[in-house]
Amino acid sequence: DWRSRGPGHIVRYIILKWTLCFLVGVLSGGVGFFNNLAVENIAGVKFVITSNMMLARKFGWAFGVFAGTNFVLLMFASMITTFISPAAAGSGIPEVKAYLNGVDAPDIFSLKTFFVKVRFSEVSDVDVSSTQQVVGCIAAVSSSLYVGKAGPMIHTSACIASILGQGGSRKYKLTCKWLRYFKNDRDRRDLVTCGSGAGVAAAFRAPVGGVLFALECVSSWWRSALLWRAFFTTAVVAVILRALIDICNSGKCGLFGKGGLIMFDVTSANVTYHLIDLPPVLVLGVIGGILGSLYNFLLEKVLRVYTLINEKGHVYKLLLAASVSIFTSCCLFGLPWLASCKRCPAGLSEACPSIGRSGNFKKFQCAPDHYNDLASLFFNTNDDAIRNLYSAGTDNVFQKSSVFLFFIASYFLGIISYGLAVPSGLFVPVILTGATYGRLVGMLMGSHSTLNHGLFAVLGSASLLGGSMRMTVSVCVIILELTNNLLLLPLVMLVLLISKTVADVFNADVYDMLVKLKGLPYLEAHAEPYMRQLTVGDVVGGPLQIFNGVEKVSNIVHVLKTTGHHGFPVVDEPPFSSSPVLFGLILRAHLLVLLKKKTFLHARTLASIDVSEQFSAEDFAKRGSGKHENIEGIDLTAEEMDMYVDLHPYTNTSPYTVVETMSLAKALILFREVGLRHLLVIPKSSSRAPVVGILTRHDFMPEHILGTHPFLLQSRWK
Amino acid sequence: DWRSRGPGHIVRYIILKWTLCFLVGVLSGGVGFFNNLAVENIAGVKFVITSNMMLARKFGWAFGVFAGTNFVLLMFASMITTFISPAAAGSGIPEVKAYLNGVDAPDIFSLKTFFVKVRFSEVSDVDVSSTQQVVGCIAAVSSSLYVGKAGPMIHTSACIASILGQGGSRKYKLTCKWLRYFKNDRDRRDLVTCGSGAGVAAAFRAPVGGVLFALECVSSWWRSALLWRAFFTTAVVAVILRALIDICNSGKCGLFGKGGLIMFDVTSANVTYHLIDLPPVLVLGVIGGILGSLYNFLLEKVLRVYTLINEKGHVYKLLLAASVSIFTSCCLFGLPWLASCKRCPAGLSEACPSIGRSGNFKKFQCAPDHYNDLASLFFNTNDDAIRNLYSAGTDNVFQKSSVFLFFIASYFLGIISYGLAVPSGLFVPVILTGATYGRLVGMLMGSHSTLNHGLFAVLGSASLLGGSMRMTVSVCVIILELTNNLLLLPLVMLVLLISKTVADVFNADVYDMLVKLKGLPYLEAHAEPYMRQLTVGDVVGGPLQIFNGVEKVSNIVHVLKTTGHHGFPVVDEPPFSSSPVLFGLILRAHLLVLLKKKTFLHARTLASIDVSEQFSAEDFAKRGSGKHENIEGIDLTAEEMDMYVDLHPYTNTSPYTVVETMSLAKALILFREVGLRHLLVIPKSSSRAPVVGILTRHDFMPEHILGTHPFLLQSRWK
Incomplete structure (x- = not known):
């Protein structure tokens, strides 16, 4: 009722809505870029230094520097997460999903699920948390842990949207009067939806994929108007990223070269495939589905164990993170030694062994003119490893044993890395593992298929994503946007459908599993x-608390103090109507505002004065979440307790009802x-x-x- | 209630659901391919013959053959549409949209909107109509009329889905017992949604675009499960098309060469653009929005005039179609003469003048080694014209005056061609006009922009589509899938958003306009x-008809005869309850079944026998639309009229209610x-x-x- 404003307000409201989307897009794009820039530079410097030591054959030193850097970075991320903002741990997608399902309802707090105190609930902590998440994510990803940046990125963008939607954070006096229009759930939820789309767009440079991801995976309600706004937001992200990369292309961004933001150009422009390629693809999809559901299964088991450990205290959390970090470093540095060195093929356009950070031909411990194919996968950032696997025309670069070893290692490292107390995503590890799996299948097929191994790697990623995340359209579009090749479309679609179908037989998708594990009432x-x-x-069930149209103050206080309900039916009884009649529904929050304002009546009569003059819309506007008034905070004298309050003007007279x-x-x-x-x-x-x-x-x-x-x-x- | 089946039934139901989607995909793909094959061959032969005559400088003969063929083809399409299935006229998208909004509700028939008798309502006519629509569409598109095949294609696919969902057509004994599970609205509507997505996928070879189109533009409800099924359907279409094209690539399909299905490869692989290109793009978007809304405005005016003419009778319909056909032929053949011949540029990889059907360098009336740039646009199928406009590296091929002339002509030809009594789509004409407009802007920009003119043409199409159709995400994806270049994404998004915003200021989108014009209660x-x-x-308002829990037969018959309502509340009165109590809602269709079965009671008592034995679920299953029982068709004796019927078992006891x-x-x-x-x-x-x-x-x-x-x-x- 207090939302019926004049046309000037409506115009301002619409402008504000779009401005906020624009801001969310700009900030998400900026954060995403900064995130990547930092990761590329930190990890890049690390790999350049260790590679140089390897060239100088100082293997011990190299390992020391490598493991040491990883350890310090991970401890840094883990300490931030543990001590300053525990909410920043994990991927964040389950929380966003639950929030958009409506789980921020205040009555959730009364449940055992303290997990819900995550970023959305406590605005004051949101901005700290998201800043730390960015920092923590950079550190975690740079530390060569098998975690991705997509999940935290999505969460960060959703946080940005949430903060903007609430008009800034009150704790830090960063409020803005203009932004105060968004005092209802729907607008905030819309903005968070756009934000999560922007996060995907920023993480993968995939604007359409971002919109679809928000639509398919995150949001519970959807309107056509929202589609358009989400699209606008991701378009802004794309333009911002494009502009920033344009600036970086001139070489001002350190080691952030053409690698940078995830975008794997599958170099072979003309992908050709025929009906005979169908059987291998089908096999790939089926096994991918099984592997994906197994991934979810194992992940759940590991997470249960980790939760037990993490609950024991901060020290255990840090110890867990430390041991995983050391184990990961050992794997990454140790396993490449198992691969035999290969002689560089003749007539390459690339340098062999590779110079600098990326490239398929890492020298590692090998003699000159030889390369270690396993090192180019292990001893690299995840992004570069994926790019190596996706590249076409490299069918003879990798050995079967190396790829198999890498597949096993990355499959399990991905599973044990997720539950740590650091911001961590699932997307990139799954893509990487899937790519390895695909390439392995491609190698085993040998001459039975005309597809090149890079293409098999792309399809492998799709199959594992389909098997684990169970998203179809959005994953398909994200993969197409990553690889920039639309001709792959039918194959990717097919693989995704098969792997999802197969995996659905075994268990639920990974985000559902995480939501359940966190106890969110989805x-x-x-x-x-x-x-x-x-x-x-x-x-x-349970005793129902009903208020009269004109109710005694002491009654209200009593009921509010003794129950945790957040809505109460208002019923008119005989003095005001001939028989008991349902008048409507009043919210606890509104009752508290009424009690605070103390506009009470001395007798059981209808209020005569115009209430709209006493209250502004601002009073009843939805507070930033976590900012709820408390009944204990309201002091009432004995005299006031005996007075009455007319609830009629504040009651929602059109509640939805069922028989x-x-x-x-x-x-x-x-x-x-x-x-x-x-x-x-x-x-x-x-x-x-x-x-x-x-x-x-x-x-x-x-x-x-x-x-x-x-x-x-x-x-x-x- | 009769839908609670055993697990065996559920499995069969799920299998059936997916099988039907698969079939819809296969058939849509097949029809789409056949459609294109026929158009390419018929139009191709026409152009080859006339071009040969032009080479022999028999201009009069060429015009005669050209105009004659067009005339015959259009008359054929128009006659089929007028006399056999009037419902096949127009694009069909508004009808699909209205159906998915729930407009097939039987009470629509009581309205003045006889238009609703379109394909969905009369199953028996559906298959004829869709066959004819295919044939009619082929003829209309081949006749060089400015109509597209996307709209009819979408409609045809939706028809296929609808027929399959209803278990075949009873009229032609093409029913199938297995398919009879789909006797409720929701499943049918889901299938039609998938069908419309498949239509777009088949028309543009754009599977993801198809899903998004169904989501953004056509459907009114959407579930995540449906997204997946729609995706599956379009994936099947993509695979089928791919396989059929594979077959055709070996040259067995006549003139269906690599042109064929719409897919414009913008040949320049590396599209580069920078921030300075933003202003021209913004200007393009703004003007595109204005042109798009003007298009809608003019189209509405023209359609109103056409409706008046068409209502006068079949002869007028045919005359209208004939005159537009002749006018179009004159334009297409006459206008190229206005362009001056240009000398062929040196050092081309293409032949100049072009040999065969496609190519940028039509010789037309020019001397050897010269070409007529306007003829390569006018004297061509729409698909080839678009391909010519989109091609990169052709900045100097076209003259400003030619492009301007073609833009004006195609803008207005597109508007006057839509309302004819032939199956006609709006998409392709708008894309073509937009491409011309974009190229014109690119030429006028000259050196102020680094973008090539082919890219401008793509953006022009986007802007006009955004301005006219007002779809954002789906058009964006369709354009990307058409041009197979993802690097265009940010620019296309930007243009679409701007043009939609600008156009929204002026009027509603074209499909809303068409839905309103047809009087559908959307x-x-x-x-x-x-x-x-x-x-x-x-x-x-209006008198409310209520039935008792046990009602007299004569009462029911009277009410059914005198009112047109389709649902009646059932109220239990004193003999059966202490006070009047709402029991539920009974549907007219179910009452008719009851009356037909004649299981009446002699006294006002509750029925003692188990009704579930007397009726099978089949009896109450929703009939194919248009197959409603009629109260007049049921004969009851006077004795039967005095009996009672217990409505309790047949009443929906959980109707939704509002206070x-x-x-x-x-x-x-x-x-x-x-x-x-x-x-x-x-x-x-x-x-x-x-x-x-x-x-x-x-x-x-x-x-x-x-x-x-x-x-x-x-x-x-x-």
């Missing part, structure tokens, strides 16, 4: 079969599709009280339903 | 501001998001009848609301 889009057998009346005999499955559809927090249940028969109960998100959680109706357990889906 | 996603001022009770004081805007959100047909309105006070009214789609139409509440007109949006 609302699924589909109703489970047993919900059809229940009516709404079956799950509504108590409505099937639970249908109520869930309403709840989820319309995006509700509270759903009033009204009785069927008119002879009873006008409201039977309130449904909230928790009433739809399988745990709750099956807890009250255990006999349904057998009919549960799967 | 339900918008957003609530208009005046809806906030109304409650549900304000718009519910009468609910704001209309919120009710609209519920109606639209959950995808309802009927919404029961229940009273606030418990002392009244248990149901106040039923809301249907029409109660949310602005015309209806503003008709009953004219004072709201002033506060209407815009």
Whole structure:
């Protein structure tokens, strides 16, 4: 009701909406670029120094410097994460996903899920957290750990969007009056959706992929208008990145060369494939699906163990991170020694052994004119390793044994690296492992296929992504944008579909698994079969607190103090109507504002004065999350406690309702599709009280339903 | 209720769902390929013959053959459309869009909109119509008319999906028992959504673009699962097309050479652009937006005039088509004469003048070693003209005056060609006109920009598409897939966003306009501001027909005969409950089935026998649209009329309800998001009848609301 503003306000609102999207795009692009620049430079310097030592055959020194740098970097990232902002650990995508599903509902706090205190909930910490996440992510990725920057990047962008949407952080006085229009959930959620799209766009330089990712994987609601705004945001990111890279191309960015932002040009422009190539691709997809679901399975097990260790205290967290770092360094430095040196092929356009950081022909320990193919995979940043694997015309560069060894190592290093207390993404490790797997399949196929091995690597990445993340369209577009080759499209699509189908047989996708592991009450889009057998009346429970249209202050205070509900039905009783009538729904937050303002009445009458003059829209605007008033903070005198307050003007008179005999499955559809927090249940028969109960998100959680109706357990889906 | 089947059924259902998607993909791909093959061959032969005559300087003969062929082809298409399946006229996208918005609701038939009798409503005609649409579309496109094949292609694919979803056409005994599972709206609508995506994929060879098109432009509801299925369908299309083209590459397809399916390789692989190129691109976007909205404006005017002419009778329809055909032929053949011949540039890799059908250097009337640049645009299929315009490194091939002339001509020919009684799409003409416009801008920019003119043409297409169709993400992806160059992405995005924003200031997008022009009751996603001022009770009107739980047969027959409603509330009254209680909602279709089965009761008692034994799920399954039972078709004796029928087992006991004081805007959100047909309105006070009214789609139409509440007109949006 307080949102009906004049046309001037509407124009300002629209301009603001687009400006915020623009800002989110610019900042995400900037952060993404800075992130990459830093990683390329730090990791680059590290590899250049160690490579030079290797050339000078000081192997011990090289290992010392390599492992030492990795250790220091990882400890730095881990310490930041552990001591300053624990929320920055992990990928962040599950949190964003849960937030967009509506999980920031204040009643979540009453649950055991303290995990929800992540960045969105505590605005004051958000900006620290996101800054540290950037720093932490740079350090973690530079430390040669098998983690990616995509997840943290998405999370950081979502944080930027969230901060902007809340009008800045109040703690640091960074507020802006202009930004104060966004005091409702929907606008904030839209902005966070755009932000997550921008994050993908910034991480992979894939604007269309970013929009699709936000649509397919992250968001729970979607409108056509939002599609357009998300697209605008990612377009801004693309333009910003393009401009910054233009600047860097002139060589001002240190080691950030043409590598830089992930973008693997599969060099062979004319990819040709025919129907005979179909069987290998099918096999690739099937095994990729199995490997992907196994990845999820193992990851879950490892995460459970890590959670146990991490809960023991900060020291254990750091010890865990340290041991993984040392183990990773040993693997990366030690395993290449197992590969036999190969003689450089003649007639190359590239230098062999490679000079500088990238290239397929790392010299490592070999004699002159020889190269170590395994070192060019292990002893490199993840981005460069992927680029090496994707490159075409290199069918004879790698040996089967090297690729196999690298595949096994990266598969397991990726799994053990994720759960550490550092900002870490899953995307890049999975892409890398998948690329190795694909190349391995390509090698084993040998002459049975006309496809080159670089192409097999691309398809391998797709299959493992499909098997683990279970996204189809967005992963497909991201891969196409990464490789800049649209002719691959049908093959990539095919592989993704097969691997997703295969993997779906075994378990759920990795983000669902993470969301569940964190205990976030995520609302699924589909109703489970047993919900059809229940009516709404079956799950509504607990004592219902109802307020009268004009209610005594002491009553309100009592109810607010004794319950944790966030919405209360308001019912008009005989003095104000002939029979009890449901008037509407009032929110706890609004009641608190009322109590604070203390505009009470001395008798049980309707308020005569115009309330709209006493309250501005600002008073009822949704606070930044985590900034909730507390009933304990309001002092009321005994006299005031005896007074009355007219709730009518502050009540939402159009709450959504369902009849108590409505099937639970249908109520869930309403709840989820319309995006509700509270759903009033009204009785069927008119002879009873006008409201039977309130449904909230928790009433739809399988745990709750099956807890009250255990006999349904057998009919549960799967 | 009858949908709760065993696990075997569920597995069969899932397999069927995917099989149908697969079939839709295969058939769409096949039809799309056949369509292109036929167009390329028919138009190709036409151009080869006329070109040969031109070489022999028999200009009169050439014109005669050219205009004659065009005339015959167009008359053929027009006659098929007029006499056999009038529904096949036009693009078909508005109808698909309206169907997916839920417009096939039977109560639409009672409206004045006989247009709704389009292909979806009359299954029996669907397959004829779609066959003819293919044939008609081939003829129309081959006749050098300025119409595209994308629209009809999308419609055809949607038809294929619809036919498959209904289990074949009963009229032609092409039914299949296996396919009979899809007897509910949702599955059919999902399949049609996939079909429309497949249509785009088949028309442009753009699978990702197809999915996005279905998502952004066509569908009104969207689920993540559907995204995956649509993606699968378009992937199948892509694979099928790829395989068929593989076959054709060996030269077995006549004139269907490498041209064939739309796919314009912008040959310059390394597109470079910098920040200085931004201003020209911005200008291009702004003017493109203005031109696009002007296009829509003019198209609407022309369509209104055409509708008046077409309504006069078949002869007028044919005459209109004939005159446009002759006018088009005259333009295409006559205008190139205005261009001066240019000398062939030296050192070309191409032949000059071009040999065969395609190429930039048509000889036309010129002397040897000279070429007519205007003829290479006019005297060509639309696809080849676009390819010529998009090609890079041809900055000096075209003259400013030629391009300008072609731009004006194609802009207006496109507008006057759309409304004819032939299957016609809007996409290709808009792309062509936009490409010309872009090249013109590029030429006028001259040395102020480093972009090549082919790139300008691509951006011009984008800007005009953005200005006219107002799609962003899907058009962007389609253009990228057409040109196979991802580096264009940021520029294309930018242009699209600008042109859409500019054009949105002036008018609505072209499909909205067409939907409105056809009088389809399309339900918008957003609530208009005046809806906030109304409650549900304000718009519910008309006498409400209520049935008792056990109702007299004669009553039912009377109500069904006198009203056109399609849903009736069922209320239990005192004999069966203590006070009147709302039991649920029964559909007209189910009542008719009941009346036909004649399982009546002699007294006003509850039925004792188990009804589930008497009726199979098949009986209540949704009929193929247009196959509705009629109350007149059911004969009942006087004795039967006096009997009773127990409606309880056949009633939907969980209808969605709203309280009468609910704001209309919120009710609209519920109606639209959950995808309802009927919404029961229940009273606030418990002392009244248990149901106040039923809301249907029409109660949310602005015309209806503003008709009953004219004072709201002033506060209407815009």
